[in-house]
Amino acid sequence: MLKYNNRPAAGLAALFLCTAPAFAQSIWEEEAWDTDSDGLLSVEEFREGFRERVNFADWDDDGDGVLSEEEFSSGIYGRYDGDLTDAIEATEYGAFERDFGDEGFWRFHGEQVVEARDETEVGDAVTPAEEPAREATGFEAWDVDGDGVILGNEFQTGFQTWGLFAEFDRTGDGSVTEDELTQEIFDRYDDNGDGMIEEPELADIGDDMGDGGFWDA
Known part of the structure; x- marks a missing residue:
């Protein structure tokens, strides 16, 4: 881990x-x-x-040439921990909330692009794309233990509900x-x-x- x-x-x-x-x-x-x-x-x-x-090798902690979901999410988490306290505090949450919001960078946006992604090619098969649940919303939702900061394990839990990794994993092989x-x-x-x-x-x-x-x- x-x-x-x-x-x-x-x-x-x-x-x-x-x-x-x-x-x-x-x-x-x-x-x-x-x-x-x-x-x-x-x-x-x-x-x-x-x-x-972007130095891809710096994302790839185990050096296997691809990103696991945990490597990917831990990199994103580190982006928002601006003061290096190993926690996303309420004062840092503004940028986090913006980028994970309805118009944020991590939301897949662009009307024509979304239409083009209605079907996702996985290997030789084509399967309907599913809208990610994106369940974690608001600081309190990510701050599971209510201590006022979002720790790495809490971020990992919330991040998984977003289905963001699956959007980047275009071949559906469990890596990026x-x-x-x-x-x-x-x-x-x-x-x-x-x-x-x-x-x-x-x-x-x-x-x-x-x-x-x-x-x-």
Whole structure:
């Protein structure tokens, strides 16, 4: 079982390191991602830019090349523990509530994308996609023992009710590959589901990559 209090540096935030020269001057430079300069980000361009930003190996605690649900959820948990106290306190919960809310980043959004995901391909079979229960809502729902903080095990319990991991696990094999991770995140920015990220979707990426943004290290 993963130990949530042993995440490096600032948890998930510390995983998003600027390693490429293109990011030396700025966390987000649209030109560095848009390699063909057409004002759009294809999934291939996004994948290359995002992988320069996200060190997948830092998510993968056991080094097996894929993410288990526990590895995935522990990484997300660390992202919200900004003060490194190994607990999400009420003062930190605002960002957590926003990102898990109806319009939040972890909610699968985009009308056309949702319609396209009405059926999910699993191996050779196609099965109807099920709407996640998303039962954990409100600070009190996640804070199971009522002590005013959300601990790692409480987050794990609430996270499982969301079915979020299954959305990222596109092949239904119980793990998330790096390709699945980047594709699913791309889809969350591609709000209209047209297979390209353009304005105003590009602005959303800029906000999240910039200082204080979601992926800011």
